[in-house]
Amino acid sequence: MKIVIIGTGLAGYTLVREIRKVDQEIEILMITKDNGSLYSKPMLSNALSKNKDAEQLIQSSAKQMEDKYQIQILTHTKVLHIDSDNNLIHLDNKKISYDSLVLAIGANPFRPKLEGSGADNVLSINNLRDYQTYREGLDHASSVAIIGPGLIGCEFANDLISQDKEIHVIGPDPYAMSNLLTKEAGEHLQNTLSKYKVNWHLSVFPIGVEKLKNQFKVNLDNGESVISDLVVSAVGLRANLNILKDSNILFDKAITCNQYLQTNISNVYALGDCAEVAGHYLPFVAPIIAGAKALSKTLTGTKTKVQYKANSVTVKTDVCxxxxxxxxxxxxxxxxxxxxxxxxxxxxxxxxxxxxxxxxxxxxxxxxxxxxxxxxxxxxx
Ligand SMILES: Cc1cc2nc3c(=O)[nH]c(=O)nc-3n(C[C@H](O)[C@H](O)[C@H](O)COP(=O)(O)OP(=O)(O)OC[C@H]3O[C@@H](n4cnc5c(N)ncnc54)[C@H](O)[C@@H]3O)c2cc1C
Structure with a gap:
């Protein structure tokens, strides 16, 4: 029996940890397009105030994870295609077989449609490399514009307070975190953050970003603009589905799974930010842990359904x-x-x-x- 897991994020590594609690022998191969470092992704939005650089966020290297769990990890290896009829994964120069396959391929930052010479310079922060680039940019920045007043945008704004930057938060929402908070609660959050140099530009769409000499100008659809040294986008994630395009694995906005985390192909499963489980798309840590516990049992012979509690999220806005x-x-x-x-x-x-x-x-x-x-x-x- 050989389990192949694509992805070494929280989903992939939590699953390995859970499998090893019940079975020390089963063959596990992990494949990742990054370097396979274990890190806590939620810390990307409060690492500045904790004074951590990208290197300091790494908890274990891929090699340490291989030794700890007796697994094999192919790093810097991109999966290009899945042939579920023949239980094969296509890499650049070879094919790999599996008995059970777990897709733990995460989600990519959604990029808002922006025109202008600076649009390609807008940063998204979804992995350690992005965070490194962000930190380097901050060394020369005294002001930052964040596109997206949702949960992650507010966390980045809160984190930047520790760096004493001028902060602008921009987006169409009428108030902060409008998809999770009531108007009164959202405005309370906004007012609290405003005390720390956070400026709000709400009920407006950013339409373009222009490069100035040393700065950027974010143009808004109400004719106004915001000037800043760095522009960060935090408008949400979209499941990472490119490799499924020519496969038989069904997906909608994420990979469609039942409560066993099983796709329409009986030996292919999905976990984490890439999976919609029994109609629920919950790109958060607690559902990943619950899913990994259930799936580890299924993969080692005891079919087990996952059960999610209503998802409680602690928002990393320390000032509020x-x-x-x-x-x-x-x-x-x-x-x-x-x-x-x-x-x-x-x-x-x-x-x-x-x-x-x-x-x-x-x-x-x-x-x-x-x-x-x-x-x-x-x-x-
Ligand atoms: C800034 C930020 C803050 C957050 N804060 C919180 C929080 O406070 N609380 C909370 O509950 N959640 C939070 N989240 C969400 C949480 O971090 C995610 O739900 C979780 O980390 C997702 O893990 P994952 O393993 O599914 O995906 P990822 O960590 O994205 O891992 C995906 C893996 O798949 C690999 N991969 C993808 N495509 C391929 C391919 N074609 N070939 C090979 N490998 C591939 C990648 O290399 C990577 O190893 C936050 C997210 C962000 C971005």
């Missing part, structure tokens, strides 16, 4: 502590409490069961108690 669990179904009622430090919003169904919450400021300490009451996401499993 925030935890959000977005309800997965429409709520019936809401309770709201507030004080100077923040706000607590709890969403309930028609039987007064908690569906989700927003906890900000002092209310974040209620996270653990509320998490116990959150529903499972896959009720009819």
């Amino acid at each position: 502590p925030l935890v959000v669990a977005k309800p997965s179904v429409p709520h019936s009622t809401t309770s709201i409490e507030k004080d100077d430090s923040g706000i607590k919003v709890v969403y309930y169904d028609d039987k007064s069961k908690v569906l989700g919450y927003i906890l900000m400021g002092v209310y974040t300490k209620e996270k653990l108690v509320l998490n116990k009451t959150l529903p499972d996401l896959m009720l009819n499993a």
Whole structure:
């Protein structure tokens, strides 16, 4: 039995760790187009304030992971195509066979459509190499424009406060993190960040980025513009599906899986930011860990379904502590409490069961108690 895992991100490596807890013998080959370093991707958006460079974010090298888990890792190796009829993976110069295949190929930053001479200079930060480039750019920058006022954009803004930069956050949303927060909570977050040189340009689309002599000019669709030394895009991720184009593996916006993390091809599975599991696309750490635990059992002989809890995310905005669990179904009622430090919003169904919450400021300490009451996401499993 040979398991091949494409991808050495959190999904790939967590799965290996879980498999080795139950089976030390099974042959595992990992393939990655990067150098296979183990690192915590969530730290990319708070590493500046922790004073960590890209090298310091690495927890283990690919070689250390090979030794620790008795696996083989092909680094700097891009998978080009999957031939699921013949259980073969096509690389540049050879083909590799598998008995079970796990796609843990992650997601790529979505790039907003921007015109202008500076459009190609807009940075996205989704891996260690991107973070290295970002840090080098920051050495010469006193101002940064962030496109995207969502969760990741707000985390980058918060992180830049530690670097004493002038920060601009730009996007069409009416208020910060509008897809996760109520207007009042979003405005509280905005007002708190504003105290630390964060400027907001909201309800506007950036349409282009022009290169000036030493700076960039971000043009907005309301005729205004923002000048900054560096421009970062944080407008979301799209599952990385190029290698599936000519395969028989079904995908929509991500790879379509059932609750066993299994695709339409019975010996091909998907995990992490590339997978939509039983209709849920959750590109976060907790679902990856739950998925890896279940899939490790399935791959070692005990078919096991994954079960997700409603996803609770701690947002890394230290100046305004925030935890959000977005309800997965429409709520019936809401309770709201507030004080100077923040706000607590709890969403309930028609039987007064908690569906989700927003906890900000002092209310974040209620996270653990509320998490116990959150529903499972896959009720009819
Ligand atoms: C800035 C930032 C902050 C975040 N903060 C949080 C947070 O606070 N909390 C939270 O829960 N989540 C957070 N997330 C999300 C979380 O980090 C991701 O859900 C998780 O790291 C995804 O892991 P992955 O293994 O699925 O993908 P990735 O880490 O992207 O790994 C994909 C792997 O696939 C390989 N690969 C892709 N295509 C090929 C190919 N064709 N051939 C070979 N190899 C290939 C890549 O080389 C890589 O090894 C954050 C994400 C970002 C970007």
